[in-house]
Amino acid sequence: MQYALLIHEPASEFAKRNGPDAGRYWAGWMAYSQLLRESGVMTGGAGLEPPTVSTTLRMNGASRLVQDGPVADSKEQLGGFYLIDVPTLDDALAWAAKCPTFPAGAVEIRPMLPPPPSA
Amino acid sequence: MNTDGADPAFRVVEQTVRESYGKLVAWLSVRTRDVALVEDVLSEAFVSALSTWPRDGVPDHPVAWLLTTARRKMLDRFRQARRTAVVDTTHLEQLPEIAVLSPELPDERLGLMLACAHPAIDSALHAPLMLQVVLGLDAARIARAFLMSPATVSQRLVRAKTKIRDAGIPLSIPDVEVLPQHISTVRDAIYIAYGTGWEATPGEMQTRGLATEAIWLARLLPQLLPTDAEARGLLSLLLFCESRSAARRSRTGQFVPLSEQDCGLWDQAMISEAQTVLAEAAAFRQPNRFQWEAAIQSVHADRCRTGTTEWPVILQFYGELIQAAPTIGNRVGHAAAVAEVHGPRRAIGMLDELESPLIQFYQPYWAVRAHLHHRLDENQSASEALTRAMALTDDPAVRHYLSELATGWAMPTQ
Numbered sequence: 001m002q003y004a005l006l007i008h009e010p011a012s013e014f015a016k017r018n019g020p021d022a023g024r025y026w027a028g029w030m031a032y033s034q035l036l037r038e039s040g041v042m043t044g045g046a047g048l049e050p051p052t053v054s055t056t057l058r059m060n061g062a063s064r065l066v067q068d069g070p071v072a073d074s075k076e077q078l079g080g081f082y083l084i085d086v087p088t089l090d091d092a093l094a095w096a097a098k099c100p101t102f103p104a105g106a107v108e109i110r111p112m113l114p115p116p117p118s119a
Numbered sequence: 120m121n122t123d124g125a126d127p128a129f130r131v132v133e134q135t136v137r138e139s140y141g142k143l144v145a146w147l148s149v150r151t152r153d154v155a156l157v158e159d160v161l162s163e164a165f166v167s168a169l170s171t172w173p174r175d176g177v178p179d180h181p182v183a184w185l186l187t188t189a190r191r192k193m194l195d196r197f198r199q200a201r202r203t204a205v206v207d208t209t210h211l212e213q214l215p216e217i218a219v220l221s222p223e224l225p226d227e228r229l230g231l232m233l234a235c236a237h238p239a240i241d242s243a244l245h246a247p248l249m250l251q252v253v254l255g256l257d258a259a260r261i262a263r264a265f266l267m268s269p270a271t272v273s274q275r276l277v278r279a280k281t282k283i284r285d286a287g288i289p290l291s292i293p294d295v296e297v298l299p300q301h302i303s304t305v306r307d308a309i310y311i312a313y314g315t316g317w318e319a320t321p322g323e324m325q326t327r328g329l330a331t332e333a334i335w336l337a338r339l340l341p342q343l344l345p346t347d348a349e350a351r352g353l354l355s356l357l358l359f360c361e362s363r364s365a366a367r368r369s370r371t372g373q374f375v376p377l378s379e380q381d382c383g384l385w386d387q388a389m390i391s392e393a394q395t396v397l398a399e400a401a402a403f404r405q406p407n408r409f410q411w412e413a414a415i416q417s418v419h420a421d422r423c424r425t426g427t428t429e430w431p432v433i434l435q436f437y438g439e440l441i442q443a444a445p446t447i448g449n450r451v452g453h454a455a456a457v458a459e460v461h462g463p464r465r466a467i468g469m470l471d472e473l474e475s476p477l478i479q480f481y482q483p484y485w486a487v488r489a490h491l492h493h494r495l496d497e498n499q500s501a502s503e504a505l506t507r508a509m510a511l512t513d514d515p516a517v518r519h520y521l522s523e524l525a526t527g528w529a530m531p532t533q
Contacts, residue, residue: 088289
């Protein structure tokens with residue numbers, strides 16, 4: 001099955017990206033990404049810029065409502081995601097458990113929709 | 120159609136349902152991942168059996184017949200719905216041969232139970248899901264036992280089954296690293312299912328409680344997982360508790376506390392089975408929560424033989440139990456055992472140390488506290504605690520018992 005591992009990070013983790021701990025922060029993510037790639041389970045993914053540079057669009061009829069910031073103003077924000085292909089949720093959980101976001105952040109494991117049925 | 124049940128075909132259907140239902144659900148679910156669909160087609164297959172077996176005779180291999188019928192219905196559904204879910208139908212297509220070759224289905228119920236109690240499923244649904252999927256209990260019965268509305272139960276069970284299918288929750292036995300954690304949720308769910316009948320009166324027990332069903336599951340678990348000491352600990356504990364079910368209420372339905380129960384009413388065969396199972400568990404030398412709880416119950420059961428309760432032994436076991444599982448209930452039980460061995464003053468000191476948010480709404484804490492103060496002739500404190508205990512119980516029989524106690528202690532209760 002295909003899963004998205006959605007990495008939710010608190011502001012303190014986003015701050016590490018450019019802080020004094022940046023070297024260690026990035027080294028952890030590099031190692032994790034490399035592990036996923038080399039084990040052959042990773043099918044995609046991306047890191048995301050922090051929610052402070054995010055923009056949210058809603059449409060009111062034909063007029064755009066553009067807002068500064070993310071959709072939901074929650075304590076943890078999406079910091080990036082991995083797409084993996086593994087047999088079961090337990091395998092996805094085992095990969096997610098190795099993620100360097102812990103203990104500060106959380107990982108949401110969301111199955112990807114299967115491809116539409118062929119006609 | 121003959122519906123009086125006299126036709127032997129009906130009995131075969133009934134017997135097959137009872138003996139093979141969970142196995143059939145497990146076998147088909149493992150291969151299709153769609154528990155709700157499996158339940159649907161199986162119930163259709165049972166209906167077909169009821170209409171064709173009395174007419175055409177009972178097939179040589181009833182289980183194989185049911186599997187074949189269920190499989191055909193499932194393939195029909197797949198074709199009709201052009202389901203989007205990724206389903207491997209290879210196994211389904213091979214099914215008739217497999218079934219005829221081995222009428223004894225391989226038992227894959229452990230995987231099914233693990234899926235029902237998977238940590239990714241809301242823990243409040245573990246027991247209801249297991250009772251429905253493994254035992255075939257209907258939502259109305261489950262709703263009564265768990266004090267929920269049938270509509271809510273149905274809806275939440277459907278959602279949980281959808282999650283098993285769409286989130287890729289495995290229906291197999293996981294790796295050794297996660298197996299202990301997953302098995303513990305299965306044990307907890309069975310324990311919770313047993314607890315549903317705990318406060319029922321003897322008359323209600325048949326309709327409200329699920330004690331029999333829970334014990335059935337608790338018996339199954341050590342068969343499926345022979346190396347799990349705690350599975351035996353759980354079975355032993357439930358058997359000890361169940362052995363006293365006839366003594367827990369007086370003939371008029373009044374609550375009878377353990378210390379006042381007539382042990383002549385205890386089921387000695389069940390006690391002896393509980394003791395055997397506990398000894399088997401102990402042989403693994405992996406004592407844990409359920410084994411310590413069962414050990415405590417076994418000391419209580421000895422009162423029948425010896426005429427006394429060995430409180431120092433109970434206290435020692437409680438000491439181990441609160442190391443293994445420092446829950447509020449176990450700590451209150453520990454304090455009650457301390458009172459029997461070292462006196463009520465020391466026990467009150469221990470109760471005082473428990474954090475207030477935990478004990479505020481915990482009925483047994485206040486009941487124990489009332490008894491302890493009463494023994495020290497601290498009537499004001501005893502009365503306050505008793506009033507609290509009465510307010511916190513949902514069980515009219517227990518409330519009645521406590522109010523009798525208040526009368527006996529000659530104290531006013533607010």
